[in-house]
Amino acid sequence: MVRWFRFRRDLGLQLLALYLLLIIPFLLTLWIFDGLVGQRIRADVQTGDLALTQAIAQGTDLSLGNALGIVAGLTRYPEVIAADKAAMAPLFEAILNTHPNINLVYRLDASGVMVYHNPENPTSTVGTDFSFRGYFQSALETCAPLVSQGRISPTTNQAVATAVQSLCSPAGDFLGLVGANIRLESLSQTLSTIASKHQSETGFQVVILDSAGQIIAFPDPALLLHPAADLLPRDYLDSFTGETHSQILRSPDGEERLYTHTHIETIGWEVVVSRPTAEAFATQIVLQQIALVAAVTFLLIGLFFWVALANRVIRPIELLAPVSEAIGLNQPIQSKERARLLRLAERSDQIGHLIRSVMKMEDSIKARMKEQATLLDTSAAVISTLDVETVLDRILEQMGRLLAVQMYAIMQLNEKEGSFRIRAGRGLSRHFTEQLAIQPSEPDSVTMRALHSGEPIQVSDTEDDPSYTIRRARARAEGYRALLAVPLKTKHAPPTALLVFHPTPHIFTRNEIQLLANFANHATMAIENAILYERSDMQLEEQTRRLEALVQSLHDGLILSNLTGQAIYANRRVGALANLRPHELARMQVGQILARILSRSNESESGRQAVQEIYEQGGERNAEISLPGDGRTIYLRLEAFDVSDSRGDLIGRGLLLHDITADRELDRMRASLISTVSHELRTPLAAIKGYATTLLADDVQWDRESQNEFLKIISDEADRLRDLVNNILDLSRLDAGVIKLERIECDIEETIHRAARRVRAGEAGFQVQVAPGLPALYADPLRLETILRNLFENSLKYGGEDVAIRVEVGEQDASCLFRVCDDGPGIPAAEGKRIFEMFYRVDDRLSRVVGGAGLGLAICQGLVHAHGGRIWVETREKGACLAFSIPFSAAAPGAAQAKGDSG
Known part of the structure; x- marks a missing residue:
């Protein structure tokens, strides 16, 4: 009941229901009728054309079949088989007299040469050899009758096709053929007769095509033997199959036509009937026009009822639609349309109520659009720049334009002064802006109350509000009577508030406070963004510098x-x-x-x-x-x-x-260690084993002097093994950082001579020069002796037993400086940094001549570094000079100090 009542009150629903009830069933019935009748008419037309093409195909097949029967019958005559010209003449002449569509009958031998033809006049044929003809080549492959493709006869200049029958012996040998030229113009005349029966249909066409796609028969003889594409659509020609079918296509001249096709199976020819669709489906088109007129008539009747209701419903709605669109787009309404709206708004029905609501909505939308535009402009100002002063000025400008206020400011805590100052403002005097300072300890201040409470605080009249008594003089001087403070909810920035001043007593509405809160949020975002950007920018720059320094290092x-x-x-x-x-x-x-x-x-x-x-x-x-x-x-x-x-x-x-140089060096050192140690161990072991075996031999009695010599060699080789093992152990301790130094005061000169005696360096030219007045050197004497001994051995090893060695000791940079120089072959400048590497030899050829594992200078470097000194090669014009320095230690004598630096 409620729905029915609503339906009766709603004029739009009534109009829609009435219109649909009238128009839909009628149009649906008309559409179904037109579709059914149209399909029936189309089917009838296509059936008629299919019947016509099949009849033409059957007639053509019969005509060509007669020609094929004639040539097939000739092949059964012995005179024809024997190629008897005299006997063939009456036979061929009888065929020409009884069959006017045949203009030439002839006999070819097995090689394609003309044997006899009728008519016998010389102009009946051109040439004697016809083996090049396509039908002759086909006759060579089959004994069945066939029809050639159409061609122009060179004698009659007419379009002809040849009916051919091969002559085959009982054994299957090819004896030649009998052929009869069929005038294609006779087929065209038959088609012209058929077309004349359809004179009432403009554009009716019948065409026969041979297997090569040539026009074999057509009412217009000028198109005979032309390509079918001159008359029929190429897409339609490509769709030919052995089945009969109809299709609507555009002809080469652009006309829409109905094409019907039938295939002549026996000879591979095609029959095509076509007509313009406007003629073929004329009845259907008339019916469609009748249906269209009926539909239009019914629509006009409906329109009559529609016009009767247009003034009450349609026109007001049509007027309301662009007005609503203009309101939605915030565009002005023309004065003429507004006057019509005011008149329609006086109606008491739904239209009048709707128009009154739209006009109220217009006022509300304008206000909201203005607020939205202002807030969007404010948002754009916030993200347009990171300059806080610029953004705050733009925010205050937009706020003043929207709320029609003239005086406003943003108060922020100045952390250096410890008081709140105006950071940005408009409409305020310069004196007020520069002198206003609010202390955080002022609890009755409107700004401080808003910040403490987190909610907007307003003073509607500074003259009546008792909390504003002490500031009343300042308000009078600046010219404001009402005040609103809105706190900014900052997190990283100092406490901030938005102040709005009004020249007259004013109570800020909820909508005004909400809008001011939105502006305060934008101001908060601007300040926070600037501070966060400044911090993040600094952090990013610092991280970038660190990362770049790391990668560069x-x-x-x-x-x-x-x-x-x-x-x-x-x-x-x-x-x-x-x-x-x-x-x-x-x-x-x-x-x-x-x-x-x-x-x-x-x-x-x-x-x-x-x-x-x-x-x-x-x-x-x-x-x-x-x-x-x-x-x-x-x-x-x-x-x-x-x-x-x-x-x-x-x-x-x-x-x-x-x-990966270090990895390669490690591989080289590992290989050198295995090679060198195995070689250095094998040599003394071989000597020890050899001399020990000699002493133990039972068949020889050695004298005491020989025994002592052998034992001396065994002892020297054992010492050599011991030194090699000690060197490897020292290197291991140096690499592990566990070598211990016993630092005591060393007698430098005595240590040098002791090391020289160990390697027998004093047997040749050996000089020691110690600078006088050197401070006491606190070092491990045994390690210092090892350093010097290895340097002396290096000079003797590469300089020979006659090399002259000179040792110089002096002071440099609070360190004891040792120089061991010789007059040997010297050290190449390029090798100066590598000779202290383990197992490194300056020259591989020397390593094969001179013994040693390449560990001495590496041990020297490790022990020097363990003492806190350094070792290097000094350039000399002649000979080699290795220098090292050890700091003069201040430690007490006897103090033990562990060093872990292996260089």
Whole structure:
């Protein structure tokens, strides 16, 4: 009941229901009728055309079948088989007289040469050899009758097709053929007769095509033997199959036509009937026009009822639609339309109520649009810049425009002064802005009350509010009577409040307070963003500096590039390897940088190409190269890798140049240790074993002097083994950092001579020069003796037993400086830094001639470093000079000190 009542009151629903009830059933019935009748008419037309094409196909097939029967019958005559010209003449002439559509009958032999033809006149044929004809080639492959493709006869200049029958012997041998030329014009005349029966239909066409797609028969003889594409659509020709079908297509001249096609199976020809769809479906079109007129008539009747109600419903709604759109887009309404709305608003029905509601909504939307636009402008101001002063000025400007206030300010705690000051303001005097200062200890201040409570606080009249008594003079001087303070909820910024002043007593409404709170939030965001940006920017800069310093400090090289291969970052190690400056690296392709590095390499051309390819190809790849360095070879492992973002998308490529020289040196030292130690152990052991075996021999009696000599050699070789083992143990302790030094006051000169005696250095030219007045040296005497002994052994080993050794001791930088010089072959300048490495020999050829494990100078370096000193090679024009320094220790005599520095 309620719904029915609503339906009766709602004029729109009534109008819609009435209209649908009238129009939908009628249009639906009309549409179904038109569809059913149209389908029926189309089916009838297509059926009629299909019947016509089949009849033409059957007639053509019958006509050509007669011709094929004639030539097939001729092949059964013995005269024809025997190629008897005299006997064939009456037979061929009878056929020409009884069949006017045949204009030539002839007999070809097995090689395609003309034997006889009728008519016999010389102009009946051109040439004698017809083996090139397509039908002759086909006759060679079958004994069945066939019809050739259409062609122009060179004698009659007419379109003809040939009916052919092969002559085959009982054994199956090809004897030749009998052919009859059929005038295609006779078929065209038949089609013209058929077309004349459809004179009432404009554009009716009947065409016969041969197997090659040529026009064999057509009412217009001028188109005979033309390609079918001149008359029929090419798409339609491509769709020909053995089945009969109809299709609506555009003809080559653009006319829409109904095409019906039938295939003549026996000879492979096609029959096509076509007509314009406007003629074929004329009845259907008339019915459609009748249905359209009926529909329009019914719609006009409906329109009559519609007009009767238009003034009450439709026109007011049409007027209301653009007005509502204009209101939604905040566009002005024209004065004429507004006048019509005012008149319609006086109605008491639904239309009048709706228009009154829309006009009220207009006022509300205007206010909201203005607020929204202002807030959007304020938001844009907040994100447009990080300059707080600029943003706050824009926020205050927008706020004043929206709320129509003239005086407002933002108060913020000045942390240096410890008081609240105006940071930004408008409409206030300069004196007021500069002099106003609110102390945090003023609890009755409106600003402080708002900040403490976290809620807006207002004073509606400064003259009547007792809390504003002491500030009343300031309000009178500045010219405001009402005040509102809105706190800004800052987290990182100092406490801040928004102040709004009104020149007259005023009570701020809830809407005004809400809008001011929104502006306060924007001001908060501006201040917080500026502070956070300042902090994050500083942190980001600091992190960037640290990260860049870390990457730049890497001993390994690092190159990052974009997807085009241009280097976007490379650390200083890459610049050192490529001999390029940082600004030069930034403008180069990675391939060019690699080429610069590889130009220093000893790699072959194929090796360099392989290194270039590891970066050009995707994925993770690596290769190794060697470069000449400062006195030694540098080995690098190049590792290429892809750089992807957080989503896994490829954004660039990276190349790490990892210095593996230490690993290679470790491998070399390991191999040298095995080789050298095994060699150094084998030599004394062989001597000990040999002489011990000699002494134990039963068949020889050695005298005392020989026995002592053998025992002396055994003892010396045992000492040699002991020294080698001790050296290895010392190196092990030095590397582990567990060697202990017993620092006592050393007699420098005595220690030097003791070390010289151990290696028999005093047997040749040996000089010691100690500077007078040296401070006492506190060191481990046994370790100091080991250092000197190893240096003396090094001179004797490479300089020979006659080498002259000179030891100089002096003072330098609070350290005791020792120099051990000789007149031997010297040390190459390039080897000065490497001779202190374990198992390193200056010359491999020397290592084969001179014994030793290459550990002496490495032990010297370790012991010197354990004393806190340093050791180096000094350049001399002749000979070698090794120098080391040990600090003069201030420790008490006898104090034990552990050192863990192995250099």
